[in-house]
Amino acid sequence: MADITVCDFCNVPNPQWSYPCRDFVAPDGVSRSVGNWLACNHCMSLIEGRNKARLLSLAVDAYLLDHPEDILDVNSIREFAEEVHRLFFANITGNPTPTEVPFARA
Numbered sequence: 638m639a640d641i642t643v644c645d646f647c648n649v650p651n652p653q654w655s656y657p658c659r660d661f662v663a664p665d666g667v668s669r670s671v672g673n674w675l676a677c678n679h680c681m682s683l684i685e686g687r688n689k690a691r692l693l694s695l696a697v698d699a700y701l702l703d704h705p706e707d708i709l710d711v712n713s714i715r716e717f718a719e720e721v722h723r724l725f726f727a728n729i730t731g732n733p734t735p736t737e738v739p740f741a742r743a
């Protein structure tokens with residue numbers, strides 16, 4: 638069974654791009670980002686255009702879709718995501734490469 642991968646920013650399935658990224662510890666001091674970050678075409682263009690505000694609002698919206706109970710905490714979610722994105726941009730080590738598309742395999 639193929640794993641379903643999702644965009645690390647907006648959660649759409651089967652993201653097309655993989656960003657090489659150094660491991661880092663998230664602002665909560667507990668979660669760790671390990672390895673590459675995946676991005677869909679849309680988020681990749683936002684990353685390349687350094688459109689961080691749009692990328693942040695996509696990520697917050699995607700999070701709240703999965704965790705609607707956290708809507709009252711939206712300011713701290715936004716601050717957390719903003720810091721994670723800042724660390725992501727600080728730790729990118731190269732250009733994005735295309736991911737393998739699972740359903741294209743024989």
Ligand SMILES: [Zn+2]
Nearest residue numbers: 644647677680
């Ligand atoms: Zn995306």
